[in-house]
Amino acid sequence: MGDLHIVNIEKHYTYSHQKSESVFSLQPIQLTIHEGEFFSLLGPSGCGKTTLLKLVAGLLPADNGEIWIGDNNLTTVPSEARKFAMVFQQSLLFPHMTVEDNVAFGLKMQKVGKKIRLDQARNMLAHVGLAGYGSRFPNELSGGQQQRVALARALVANPHVLLMDEPFSALDPSLREEMRELLLQIQQQFRVTVLFVTHDREEAFYLSDRIGVMSEGTLLQVGKAKDLYEHPENAKVALFLGLKNIIEGKISDGRFYSTAYNGIEFSVNSTEVGPCFLILRPEVLQLATKNIHLASDAIQFTGKVDGLRFNHGFYSATIQVGDYLVDCAVSSQQADTIAVGDAVEFFVNNEDLWFVKE
Numbered sequence: 381m382g383d384l385h386i387v388n389i390e391k392h393y394t395y396s397h398q399k400s401e402s403v404f405s406l407q408p409i410q411l412t413i414h415e416g417e418f419f420s421l422l423g424p425s426g427c428g429k430t431t432l433l434k435l436v437a438g439l440l441p442a443d444n445g446e447i448w449i450g451d452n453n454l455t456t457v458p459s460e461a462r463k464f465a466m467v468f469q470q471s472l473l474f475p476h477m478t479v480e481d482n483v484a485f486g487l488k489m490q491k492v493g494k495k496i497r498l499d500q501a502r503n504m505l506a507h508v509g510l511a512g513y514g515s516r517f518p519n520e521l522s523g524g525q526q527q528r529v530a531l532a533r534a535l536v537a538n539p540h541v542l543l544m545d546e547p548f549s550a551l552d553p554s555l556r557e558e559m560r561e562l563l564l565q566i567q568q569q570f571r572v573t574v575l576f577v578t579h580d581r582e583e584a585f586y587l588s589d590r591i592g593v594m595s596e597g598t599l600l601q602v603g604k605a606k607d608l609y610e611h612p613e614n615a616k617v618a619l620f621l622g623l624k625n626i627i628e629g630k631i632s633d634g635r636f637y638s639t640a641y642n643g644i645e646f647s648v649n650s651t652e653v654g655p656c657f658l659i660l661r662p663e664v665l666q667l668a669t670k671n672i673h674l675a676s677d678a679i680q681f682t683g684k685v686d687g688l689r690f691n692h693g694f695y696s697a698t699i700q701v702g703d704y705l706v707d708c709a710v711s712s713q714q715a716d717t718i719a720v721g722d723a724v725e726f727f728v729n730n731e732d733l734w735f736v737k738e
């Protein structure tokens with residue numbers, strides 16, 4: 381098997397609508413997904429995630445570029461011969477076939493004998509928590525159970541890569557969480573390479589070894605969730621990841637200037653120059669308490685508590701600084717010492733500043 385290499389793949393669509401012609405271009409994409417890796421393509425609706433997935437699957441012809449797995453060039457290999465399996469948002473099971481026949485169908489196409497394929501199908505159904513459901517028909521299953529069958533059907537033929545397009549987005553939140561856990565468990569057990577498409581950043585962050593952030597047909601940045609969150613390469617990635625406290629300004633002569641927060645100016649170590657954005661992650665902002673010892677290059681702000689919300693084990697304070705609201709993560713202990721309307725000081729260490737270009 382080996383790594384999945386997407387080599388300068390591109391695709392251009394032209395379509396007409398009410399006499400105007402539009403074009404969507406998937407710009408050349410270069411990406412290697414390691415064998416056994418869980419990789420997500422994350423981006424807003426219409427950015428080209430499904431197009432890229434279909435190019436990898438061989439369901440769409442590429443205008444340019446190649447798909448390799450290990451040393452095998454798959455570019456001209458038809459979809460059904462690539463040994464890739466797909467799971468979609470709404471997986472179409474054959475309604476007139478039992479669950480186990482649905483799961484065994486791919487093996488039947490590969491001319492695997494009846495006994496062996498039914499044994500394998502039942503075994504895979506047990507892995508997805510559906511032991512004993514084999515003789516039911518798809519319409520006798522819930523939406524979540526149907527997705528489990530789709531997963532079993534995808535995995536039974538031992539695919540090189542599992543391609544998944546928003547597979548859980550039609551499920552309710554608690555079922556979605558359950559399916560995520562199941563998928564992770566199965567992926568670790570079978571060590572299958574997964575290429576997963578989602579527009580849900582929480583989902584991508586939770587599941588993935590690495591994530592590729594896409595926008596308007598381009599792959600903006602690839603990395604681990606933590607690296608993307610702490611060090612987005614540009615403002616688009618930061619905005620799409622929902623980062624808070626993004627401040628427009630500029631750097632010149634080693635100093636950052638912004639009109640935000642009542643006017644900011646301080647020395648920076650960054651090599652950036654010109655217009656840029658400063659990102660202050662809520663977790664790196666600290667409330668200044670009486671005994672705190674500030675580093676000499678820490679940057680201090682003064683403001684007024686505008687709101688205080690409990691958020692999964694910590695508090696999130698909104699602090700008004702001039703015309704701006706700043707999000708600041710606050711421990712439970714600190715939250716007990718402040719109230720809405722209080723004047724507060726908070727600071728950030730210079731090393732925790734992150735600057736990006738547009």
Ligand SMILES: Nc1ncnc2c1ncn2[C@@H]1O[C@H](COP(=O)(O)OP(=O)(O)OP(=O)(O)O)[C@@H](O)[C@H]1O
Nearest residue numbers: 393394395404424425426427428429430431432579
């Ligand atoms: N067969 C096609 N012909 C013309 N345009 C297409 C075709 N398929 C997709 N598009 C356009 O290409 C763009 C990318 O679509 P794609 O489905 O890849 O996006 P996506 O990121 O998966 O979006 P979503 O999350 O909404 O599914 C969209 O503007 C879409 O309208």
